[in-house]
Amino acid sequence: MAGEILPGPDDVILVDDIHKTYHLGEVSVKALRGMSLTVKKGDFLIVTGRNGSGKSTLMHQLGLLDSPDDGHIYLSGKEVTGMREKDRSEIRLRDLGYIFQEFALIAELTALENVMLPTMMIEKTEVCREKAREMLAQVGLQEQTTHLPSQLSGGEQQKVAIARSLMNEPDVLFADEPTANLDLESAQDVLLVFDRLNKEEKHTIVMVTHEHEETIYGNRIITLSDGKISYEENHV
Amino acid sequence: MKTSKRIPFFLIVRHVRHSNKGTLALIVFLMAIAFINLLFINSLFSGVVESNQSQLINTRTGNVMITPAKGSDFIDNPAAVVKAVDKVPGVQAAAAETLLPGSIEFGGTRGNFDVTAIDPTTQEKATTVSQKMTAGSYLKPGDTNGIILGDSIAGKKENDTDFAPNGIKVGDTVNVITDSTSHPFVVRGVFKTKFNGTDDRAFVTNAALNQIAPALQGKATDVVVRADHRGNEDKLVAEMKAAGVTGNLRTWQQLAGSVREITSSFVTINALMTVVGFFIAAVTIFIIIYVDVTHRRQEVGILRAIGVRSPLVVMTYVLQAAVYSFLGVAMGTVLYFAIIFPYFKAFPFKIPIGDVSLSIIPWDYLFRAFTVVAVGMLSGLIPALIGTRRPILDDILNR
Numbered sequence: 156m157a158g159e160i161l162p163g164p165d166d167v168i169l170v171d172d173i174h175k176t177y178h179l180g181e182v183s184v185k186a187l188r189g190m191s192l193t194v195k196k197g198d199f200l201i202v203t204g205r206n207g208s209g210k211s212t213l214m215h216q217l218g219l220l221d222s223p224d225d226g227h228i229y230l231s232g233k234e235v236t237g238m239r240e241k242d243r244s245e246i247r248l249r250d251l252g253y254i255f256q257e258f259a260l261i262a263e264l265t266a267l268e269n270v271m272l273p274t275m276m277i278e279k280t281e282v283c284r285e286k287a288r289e290m291l292a293q294v295g296l297q298e299q300t301t302h303l304p305s306q307l308s309g310g311e312q313q314k315v316a317i318a319r320s321l322m323n324e325p326d327v328l329f330a331d332e333p334t335a336n337l338d339l340e341s342a343q344d345v346l347l348v349f350d351r352l353n354k355e356e357k358h359t360i361v362m363v364t365h366e367h368e369e370t371i372y373g374n375r376i377i378t379l380s381d382g383k384i385s386y387e388e389n390h391v
Numbered sequence: 392m393k394t395s396k397r398i399p400f401f402l403i404v405r406h407v408r409h410s411n412k413g414t415l416a417l418i419v420f421l422m423a424i425a426f427i428n429l430l431f432i433n434s435l436f437s438g439v440v441e442s443n444q445s446q447l448i449n450t451r452t453g454n455v456m457i458t459p460a461k462g463s464d465f466i467d468n469p470a471a472v473v474k475a476v477d478k479v480p481g482v483q484a485a486a487a488e489t490l491l492p493g494s495i496e497f498g499g500t501r502g503n504f505d506v507t508a509i510d511p512t513t514q515e516k517a518t519t520v521s522q523k524m525t526a527g528s529y530l531k532p533g534d535t536n537g538i539i540l541g542d543s544i545a546g547k548k549e550n551d552t553d554f555a556p557n558g559i560k561v562g563d564t565v566n567v568i569t570d571s572t573s574h575p576f577v578v579r580g581v582f583k584t585k586f587n588g589t590d591d592r593a594f595v596t597n598a599a600l601n602q603i604a605p606a607l608q609g610k611a612t613d614v615v616v617r618a619d620h621r622g623n624e625d626k627l628v629a630e631m632k633a634a635g636v637t638g639n640l641r642t643w644q645q646l647a648g649s650v651r652e653i654t655s656s657f658v659t660i661n662a663l664m665t666v667v668g669f670f671i672a673a674v675t676i677f678i679i680i681y682v683d684v685t686h687r688r689q690e691v692g693i694l695r696a697i698g699v700r701s702p703l704v705v706m707t708y709v710l711q712a713a714v715y716s717f718l719g720v721a722m723g724t725v726l727y728f729a730i731i732f733p734y735f736k737a738f739p740f741k742i743p744i745g746d747v748s749l750s751i752i753p754w755d756y757l758f759r760a761f762t763v764v765a766v767g768m769l770s771g772l773i774p775a776l777i778g779t780r781r782p783i784l785d786d787i788l789n790r
Contacts, residue, residue: 220696220783241700248698259693259787261402263409268401273697276395303409319697 160191162229167327167359168194168217173226173236175212175382186212187223188382194327194361199353201373202363208379210363214331217361218253219243231326248276252320254330258312260304266291266315267300274322283322290318294348310341317348321358328352330362334369346372398699399707403714421679422719422763425672427727429759432668434732434749436661439742440654441750444643446586449519452646453485453615454624455631458639465489466638469611473513476616479630483619484516487611489600493569495544495554495593502554504544506567506593508600508607517615520582520589527561527580535599538565538576541590542583567595567603574603585745614638653744673766676719680712680770684778691778692786701779705772712771716764724760 162169175187186209194200202210215221216228219235228236231250235243247253260269271280271287278286291300294314304312313333320328330349334342350372352358362373370376371390378386407415448454457476459466466472469487476485489508494501511530515521520539521529530539540559547558559565559578566573576595584590601608618627624642631640647654684691694704732749739746778786 215784218696220787244695244698244700246698247696253696255696255787257787259689259696261690261693263405264402268405272398272401272694273699275398275401276698276700276703280397280401323698 160227162193162232165195166193166229167196167198167231168192168361169227169229170213170217171227171229173216173223173228175209175216175221175223177212186382187216189226190379190383191226192377192384194359196359197353197357198359198361198375199349199373200361201370201376202361202379203365203367203370203376204379204385206365209382210365210379211331212382213379214329214361214363218251218329218331219247220253248273249323250326252323252325252328254313254316254320254328254333256332256335258304258309258316258336260312260315260319262304265301265303266296266307266311266318269304269315270319270322273319277323286322287318290321291315293321294318295344308341309337310344313337313341313345314348317345317352321352325358327359327361330360332363332365334364334366342366342369395700395703396706398703399710402707403711406711407714418679418683418715419718419722422676422716422767423723423726425675426720426723426759426763427731429665429668429672429763430723430727430751430756431731431749432664433661433755433759434751435740435747436657436664437750437752437755438735438740438747439744440657440661442745442747443586443653443657444647446584446745447588447647448617448621448643450523450584450586450589451518451615452643453517454618454621455616455627455640455642456646457614457616457631457636458641459612460638465607465610465612466614467610469609469614472611472614472636472638475634475636476614476631479627479634479636481619481623481627481630483617484513485614485616486510486513486517487614488514489597489607489610490612491567491569491595491600491604491607493567495540496566496568496573497555497559497563500554501568502544504541504591504593506538506595508597509594510597514594514615517617520584520594523582523584524580525583527578529580530594530596532596533598534579534596535602536576537579537599538567538593538595539580539582540565540578540593542581543587543591544593545578545581546583565593567593569604572603585743669762672763676716676763676766677770677773680715680767681774683715684708684712684771684774688774688778688781688786689789691775692783692788695779695783696787704779705775708775708778709768709771712767713764716767719767720760720763723763 160171170190170192172189172191173187174189177184177186190213202213204210216223223236227234230246235246267287270290271283274283274286291297294317296311296314299307299311334345337345346369349360353360374390376388377384473485473487476482491506491508493506494503511532530537545559548556561578561580563578564575565578566575628640628642691704735749739748
């Protein structure tokens with residue numbers, strides 16, 4: 156199609172001119188107004204901006220939790236806009252990991268069970284259990300495997316969520332303000348986990364934050380304003 | 392089992408293990424109450440019907456009643472008939488009865504009541520009248536001037552114009568009038584079966600019959616046959632016929648008459664109450680499960696967000712509702728059969744037509760148990776379907 160941008164071989168994410176408008180009664184809020192961006196393999200992209208700038212809306216489109224009204228999104232070379240829910244679910248399961256600000260753990264499952272859950276769609280229980288133990292060890296929670304979320308601190312819960320997001324070896328990790336509900340020390344802990352995952356394990360990460368000091372972890376920073384990228388910066 | 396199909400079972404086990412025990416217990420208890428309500432209404436009406444039919448069989452007709460063949464007024468040689476019937480497998484006892492034409496006179500007033508001559512020994516085995524004495528004693532064989540009266544004859548009446556308005560006591564003398572001749576009898580006892588067709592009868596012995604109506608000696612108007620158990624009456628009739636028993640052989644169902652009407656009325660009321668009960672139970676269960684699943688919509692969103700496919704999410708909540716319902720049925724069954732059922736067996740409802748305890752047919756129990764589980768699953772299905780059709784973010788963010 157004329158004018159359509161296609162992803163290159165190193166592009167994990169390609170966003171091409173997406174729009175999203177929310178209708179709240181009679182009021183329409185244009186959350187994204189023609190957003191375009193590319194994320195390459197191994198990038199640690201920080202998305203920042205004021206409240207209402209469209210950061211979370213962008214993450215929801217990229218994480219396939221919502222659909223744009225217009226434009227195209229490619230994940231790992233596949234166009235995901237217009238996909239059936241069944242296929243989107245499959246991509247959420249296998250190709251991407253999503254970390255919520257509110258942790259989004261299932262209260263009745265232990266740390267180990269929360270982590271192994273997505274992989275149970277694919278692997279046998281014993282394999283899932285072993286892998287989940289490894290992932291929890293990677294985020295430093297090898298001693299808390301049998302704890303319920305209510306028995307863990309905020310930082311620990313977020314680490315469980317990170318471990319869960321890594322279980323199916325996703326192409327990209329999305330983290331939507333992962334430190335917003337954490338104290339300073341826990342936030343630092345979680346950020347170091349992301350840093351290690353990016354630098355040592357070469358994971359591609361897209362993280363939303365409105366804390367300026369957290370931008371130092373990314374190699375690229377985009378600042379959103381009124382649903383568009385207003386500023387972009389690359390760190391060496 | 393396909394790997395992903397284990398997820399609902401995995402989640403249900405963890406849910407039961409880790410969820411708030413108080414909430415879980417309350418949900419299961421409410422389900423149990425809904426189930427017990429369904430069982431109780433049915434059991435009560437079944438109990439009324441059962442009580443009424445038992446009274447008919449135990450105190451009046453037996454399981455099978457033999458009456459004279461067409462064209463005959465009496466069964467000749469009833470002793471031989473009783474002997475032949477007794478030999479038929481499945482027969483517990485048989486007793487011949489001879490209805491005396493006449494009436495009873497007491498205190499200057501006359502009442503048209505059936506006076507029946509019996510052999511107290513065989514009658515005691517064939518009916519339970521002897522166990523229903525409320526005053527005095529049952530007849531003894533050879534008693535030539537003793538009579539026992541049903542409560543409808545001997546009991547106190549509300550209207551002064553009724554027969555024996557102040558009642559008849561043990562030791563009083565009543566006159567049995569046959570062929571315009573008055574025969575005095577001393578009241579030996581009063582019985583109360585709470586079955587109208589029996590409580591308006593009076594019994595004398597065959598020895599007395601021989602004195603007041605010698606022409607009827609060796610004749611009977613019917614033979615009451617009691618079976619080992621209820622339900623095989625047609626087979627019993629066939630076997631008696633095959634054994635050479637003649638006469639008009641009819642089962643208690645064929646003789647039911649007013650009992651059939653009462654039964655039919657109660658069956659209709661039961662059906663109506665059951666429908667209402669099902670509706671109330673369905674609504675109750677639906678609300679319980681709906682509230683529970685709706686309360687956990689964030690979990691629905693999380694499962695979908697991490698890639699658990701919607702049909703599996705739906706299956707999780709449907710199975711969870713089935714578990715609640717099953718536990719409710721189990722708890723209801725235990726409460727019902729360990730406490731409620733034995734209690735009403737020991738302390739039956741005292742109602743004018745008889746003492747009614749609860750009665751449940753296995754099929755009715757299974758049907759109600761199945762319905763509760765099915766309604767429970769449906770109640771889980773609807774909110775789960777709604778949940779998986781909503782935007783994921785709405786579920787996760789509870790908006």
